[in-house]
Amino acid sequence: MPHPLAFLLLPFAWLYAAVMRVRNWLYDSGLKESTAYALPVISVGNLRAGGTGKTPHVAWIIAELLRMGEQPAVLSRGYGRRTRGYQLADAAATAATIGDEPRQHYQDFGARVPVAVCEDRRLGIATLLRTQPALTAIVLDDAYQHRRVRPALNILLTEQQRPFYQDYVLPVGRLRESRAGAARADVVVVTKCAPDLPAADQDSIAARIRRYAGPRVPVLFSAYHYGAPVAVGGQAEPAGSHILLLTGIAQPGPLRDYLTAAGYRISHHAAFADHHAFTAADLAAVAGQLQPGQSVFTTQKDAARLLEPALRAAVAALPVFYIPIEVRFLADGAARLHRLLPPLFQPQAVV
Template identity: 80%
Template sequence: MPHVLAFLLLPFAWLYALVLGVRNWLYDRGLKTSTAYPVPVISVGNLRAGGTGKTPHVAWMVGQLLRAGEKPAVLSRGYGRRTRGYVRADAAATAATIGDEPLQHYQDFGGQVPVAVDEDRRTGIAALLETQPALTAVVLDDAYQHRRVRPAFNILLTEQPRPFYHDFVLPAGRLRESRRGAARADVVIVTKCAPDLSAADQADITTRIRRYARPRVPVLFSTYDYGPPVAVGAAARPAGAEILLLTGIAQPGPLRDYLTQAGYQIVRHATFADHHAFTPAELAAVVGQLRPGQSVFTTQKDAVRLLEPALQAALAGWPVFYIPIQVRFLADGAARLQSLLRPLFQPQAVV
């Protein structure tokens, strides 16, 4: 039935792709204006709506820039927040004021990296540069289709289990624009790969990607490393192997697979939509299902929302934990990406 529905929706997808194709053509020909900036703007985005791993890859990118001695900032739209316009993260920020992913970035770097949100990335970048004159880079989270900004470096993410070249434009599929949009990428990162993905499989995926991207665009492969459970509630460590999984993300499958392989038994999985704004009643219903010896596990992005003041009371006294993740590149992917970024920060010769 899903395939039949996708087939019936193809005419609408073609129309949507045509409209976006005309828009992209206008930007490509300079008939619509894209703004460049005096510091490198690095865009991390995707063609597919949701779930490609932007948040951990942005964190990896910021970490690399910090280690290289740069002073980066992160700018996001702030999806799911209840505010509008430009908002800079501070110690009082919550998921409601800036969104869960920007709040996670702010917390990950201890507030030492400027994090801001703005629907209009141009005004957001301008505000960051005005208020943070020491910045040497701006990392855009989820701005691949935001053509009003001309990034110095465009990173396109696509999942190995759901690559963009097997997908269709909305509403027949999950692509925000046609596969040809990959041609704007300076590098393509295939995310959520099996750690043992073979060289032959990598070569095949690279060939398929380059049918739509530039012929020699670098194609890198990354996977996730999962850390030990981190306490969100009262308990210091999980009570046992039985867990109730709570997720409000687009693709919880990789986490489920990891937990199963790690020896946990998922007795229930409470699933919600991506960026779901949990209510105290929903959380009370979840923890109310716990039995002795069981714990609630969730993602780091979900945990950011669980720490909202109105929700903490619902979790008080319960064993709740999140599983942190970090990006790890396969083979020499990290070194290759670092070498691609390095020229952005080297002084340009004056002609």
């Protein structure tokens, strides 16, 4: 439940929800145009603002499409970048020019997968189709509310610890639209689950999701798998188990829990807001907190921002490492999601 004082904001939440309801009705009724495409467009998004795990799930979809022999591209708004309009990632791209999440996708896949950003997703798709003729699919990162594009597959993410069905519309809660928006999902993935989440709990969560998403929508469950630390700064390996944690993400709790369970001792957590643009002063403060024999751990998304040209010298002087994350589905979730992909590539008429 939200804080009791949050209910003072209920009139604003009702107004916001009403505006979004009218907007969705205009698209659903065809009074506002929603464009479909000849090649599959796959949307990965959420109802809640921030922190549901979109980036690693987009990476999973991209990797799966590559294994199928397809040629996907990624298109994002590029939240937090300092540029405007369409931008295609290249080796010179930084978090400032394309955003931290697109920069991470480019780091993961390189030239194999075009990574582009554009506020106008229709313009971005049109530009990709014109300039990348080999494409067979486009994955939209964080486009669930971008109704001007009609995806062939709409994937909705929701956290196990903060499911949309227990949340409220902004500003009372964190929902970008009402829970009814889940009805547009072709599949729902419950993210950041405990790897051993009991089947009975999965059934209970799925039943609550289907009250909004529909009785037949597939509900899958995924967990994070954390990899070995990867060097970002000037040291090849962590010195020991005593660390300082540096994050600028919406939900650092799961990473903290993992590190604690893995035997690391967090002496200090420098926690910043999601997509925080790190400064030299931030790194100087981190360096001041660092004790001999300690390392600085961060996330891969944060590392994309730490490698801005103006910060590289300061980072190189510190023992900084990021913890890579990949998605692993519970039970047969990976197989069920994979089965939804091949039909997208069968010839079909565009309405």
